Amino acid sequence: MMRDPALDVKTTCEPFTNVLWRAIEPINDALKSHPFLVGLTTGDLERDRFAFYIVQDALYLVEFAQALSALAAFAPDPADSAMFNRHAADAIAVENALHGGLIVDLGLDSAQVKASELAPTCRAYVSHLKSTVLGRPFHEGLAAVLPCYWIYQDVGQRLAAQGSPDPLYARWIATYGGAEFEAVTRQVLDLTDRLAPTLTPDQRAAMTQQFVLSSRYEWMFWDMAFRREAWPV
16 A cells, blocks of 8 residues: 655654645645635635635634634643633634624625534534544644644735735735734744654654645635535535
């Protein structure tokens, strides 16, 4: 049986986050050409696709905040526990500020959002995050939540360099392409690089596996929005 190259972890003195980023090169390449993200910068993305995304992302962030709070409880260092609790609160703040404004501009209201059902991919992603954070060791939970930070920061900065003629899309891009979100992401990257040298090769391989899986879900989330995914039955 052939081994998935994404699970190979090199034993070097380089930062472990470099190893993780190489493991998702095919996913990042796919993100660069995804029509949802391309449409944000060209302004051609249909508003109903973006509205679907914003609703699902608002629902996701509530679940993501819960996953971060759970991860905080298992953090071995009190400072790291405090960091994830802050990030959990910040996730809710983003939902209330950015998404709240966008939801109004898209002609929706908060009651509609709260009454919405998680789409299949969204539910699968948050289930993966919670089951990993609650059922696996801390280092695996850390690797599972990392793509939501890192991929969004990378996508945000790349799209910010291109800009968007649509003010709603430009506002979304500015949130994730700015220095503030980069600083938040750097905190989690630094923790990952501090923790990795204390782990065994098998533990680092498990981190890579969780990181790749969550990164796949990140691509699937935008694809879900572009397709306006619904439950088939």
